[in-house]
Amino acid sequence: MLDQNRVELGDSGELVVTLRSGYDTQFKITNWSDGLQFFTVEEDRWLLEEEDAGIFLASDEDNYGSEQRDAVELFVNEIPLPIRQAVSCFSYKQFSLLRLVAQYPKLEAILLRSPNLCWLVICFAGYANWSASKVAKILQLKRANIVEILFGIKSKRLVKLVNKIKLINGSEGEYLLLLKMLKDTRVINAFNHWKSVSMIALRIIHKRPYFINSKLLLNEIIADKSIQHNLIRFANFSETYDDLHRLHRALDKTFEPKVWLAIKDSQKLTQLHDKWVTRFNNSERGRLAALEAMRDIPPFLRRNAIDNTENLLINDELLEVDFPICPIGNLPTFIQIKNCTELSEEGIFMNHCVGSYSRILLEERSYIYKLLSPERATVEVKIRGEKISVTQFKLANNKKPSPESYACLRQIITDFQSRN
Structure with missing residues (x-):
């Protein structure tokens, strides 16, 4: 925690940090006008580092004493406010992006116009080991050419989509997801008419591709x-x-x-x-x-x-076929559905769609049980190694079970696990 360390401004406006971790470790960052150079101490000499210094503008003020907070505030305020606002959503490679613009002032225009694109280039550069000068040259190209370098697709729609994306925390995980998703022309076309695109929407499509172009996706994200x-x-x-x-x-x-x-x-x-x-x-x-x-x-x-x-x-050929036996076994009030006839009867009796699950059960992807007490319910169970998961638990007409029924089911699973 920085309140246990020392943060101060040097004579030239650089931010000097001394970390107390058993022995003192120092680093300093030169101010904005000097290019935000990052130095560490080794044998009483300041050595220039090319590494990213970590999250830069997202520090929690509660971690500072008043003098330290004043030093950090004075240092950060040297960075132009529009630039600070443009990079505030990035928690990954934020410092590298700021340092690049500090050292190549001509890039300020594209940062303010397309901060997401600049961030994606900086992230890509970290994996590709590009030099700062190469990154600067790339960011002076037309934006359609820049996205072609990143995603292999030269598209004005992609440029617009990159600008529309609302990041949640600008993390490395979000960068990797974008790098994968934005190579898909279906994704690019699907969001063409959206005013803004949440990372939540992209995460959903990544897991469930059939939501691409779905009006449900557009209307139901809150x-x-x-x-x-x-x-x-x-x-x-x-x-x-x-x-x-x-x-x-x-x-x-x-x-x-x-x-x-x-x-x-x-x-x-x-x-x-x-x-x-x-x-x-x-x-x-x-x-x-x-x-x-x-x-x-x-x-x-x-x-x-x-x-x-x-x-x-x-489906007559399935009616007499038995499903694989679940390791949980049977209890007086917790009984496995054994074949397609019983499965169809369960679906009819409970008025839900479990009768259509035959193929899943035959392939041993899950097991279906009927719970008789404290409420009549249908339960879908999956077992992967030692992990047991209840993927569906429904009363008749797909209604939600009571807390007592949930407690009963948890006890059944717990008892089985304790026996094994």
Whole structure:
């Protein structure tokens, strides 16, 4: 913490910091007019360093004593206010960017016009080991040429998109995500008409590419909410989207991207989901009834009967197949769904879409249980090595279970883990 160290201004306006960590370590940064050069001490000599000095303008004032705060404030105030404002959102390579503009004043114009682009170049330069002079030359090119160097695409739309992006903390992770995402022309085109683009939107598309061009993405990001809030919100939307895709295939429909992209809000998404659940479960109800009616038909006649049942038994080959057994096993009130017939019956009884999960269960990607008490619920469990996760837990009609039911399920998982 800097309040345990010493920060002061030198005679020439440089900021001198002495770190007390068992033995004194000193570094200094020359002022803005002297190019923000960064020096460290070695054997009583000041050595020029090319390394980034770390976050520069984002220091917490609470970490300073009053004299130190005054020294830092005087030093920082030498940097022109528009430049400080332009770099304030970057926590990664901020000092390198400031130092470059201090040493090459002609770059001030592009920094104020396109701070994100300048930051991306500085970050890229760190990985590519470019010299400061090479970075300065690149930043004097046309912006379309600069983005071509970074992303391999020469595009005015990309230039506009880079300017629209609202970073959350300007971290190295955000830089790496942008470097990957902005090489995709679908991403560039998708945000063409957005006034601003949150990093949250890019993170969502990175995890769920089918949200590209989705009106839901445009309408449902809440700007004044945290990134965690938005990601959890879209995780729920994603779960519904996944269910819709499964129902779509189970109903033997041709994939129509326009159906998904036209959904404007969560209410419309839920309405479409519920409509298809009803249609699917009605189909399953008829199929199971037809199968039951044919139980007594001799096997050599059954195929002909199936062919004449107007596709009610489309998935007949799955009906008698058992799913892999879950290591958790069964309890009196926590019972694994064993086959496709039971799965369809669970979906019909609970009025949700679990009946469309056959392929997932056959591939052992998850297991489905029915919880009988304290509430009747359906549970999806995934096991990866020693990690057990409950990915879905729903009452009838996809309603949320009570705290008592959550506590009961946690206890079941805990008891299993303690036994193993």
